[in-house]
Amino acid sequence: MSNQHEDQARASIENAKSLVIDSIAETMDLYGVTRSAGNLYGTMYFEEDMTLDEMREKLGMSKPSMSTGVKKLQDYNIVKQTFRKGTRRQTFVAEKDFFQFFANFFSKMWIREAKINLGAIHKAQQELNELIEDPEVDEVLKNEAVLIDRQMEASKPYYHWLQKLVSSIESGEIFDVLPIEDEEK
Amino acid sequence: MSNQHEDQARASIENAKSLVIDSIAETMDLYGVTRSAGNLYGTMYFEEDMTLDEMREKLGMSKPSMSTGVKKLQDYNIVKQTFRKGTRRQTFVAEKDFFQFFANFFSKMWIREAKINLGAIHKAQQELNELIEDPEVDEVLKNEAVLIDRQMEASKPYYHWLQKLVSSIESGEIFDVLPIEDEEK
DNA sequence: AATTTTGTTAACAAAATATTTAACGTTTTT
């Protein structure tokens, strides 16, 4: 059975994991993922597939919290539902390859960013152009509108570049350019 | 003086800007920047350098809010203090080149991520290794520790890759590989 | 030197967000 050494050793292992789980949660926090979702991800990172009840137990939180937490992580594309045979419960597994994490997470963000902003720019430019083409409008104002229109236009290449960046991540092309190195000496 | 047409035209311009400011704030929100900081950035994006009072007036918020907001944006490296001669007030200007925004913002994040996690991994591995080298510890536990140690070790290349990515962004190298296109047809 | 001006800190209030408990609907087992 358990002796003192064993208990202590087990505590050490848990502590080591906690250090990394906390830092994962902290960095995810940087990107706007709530601490508790980050904590859940970090926990799942060290586990195989988990049921909601297993998460609840590990984190000492309620089941609805786990349910919503997992959903959030699924939205970020970094947790997936799995099928564990023999149980009727849903099981979930965290993406453990951080390169894949990076790809899934940031691709999602950047695609969204491009879409939202290009959409807004489109609408804004429509409004500005109506004004620019209106012969009734004062020259000074027209000029102002033209400048703003240009500023918006000038930002478009950025969003297109983001889209290209995502493509190159999704195709894996980026890793030809910036290769993953096995280990630094 | 102001006539009806002019008022309406001015409102249109403001509305067009608002559309884009809101979408900038929304996308910044995606990355964990609070809505109000994003809003401030969006506002500054359409202005030259601004004093705290000018921001306060534009956003209809208090001065301390502007003070803390600007500080946050400075932390993200997307707003800088400038020197406007003739006034004793501090002035600030937003980074308007989104490529530079991208570079500043994500470089900061990724460097931080690499640092935090590599630090945690280092500590965690120390703890695990003590256990692994302790002859008193049970084989089963030792084995578990070895596996976790390996998992942590295996994640290091990712953080090193992040650092390389940052280098290639800061050197501009990434734009050789993924060129910015002037305009799509 | 006294008074303004400017920016920040501190204390407080308000609002937003997270989390829990309880209730519900669905599916599965007995």
Place this chain on the structure above:
DNA sequence: AAAAACGTTAAATATTTTGTTAACAAAATT
């Protein structure tokens, strides 16, 4: 068919975050 298991939704509660007002400290002007 009844009971149990499971996940989600809804309502209530806690907690955190955000923003304001007021006090303060530093610097500059008069």
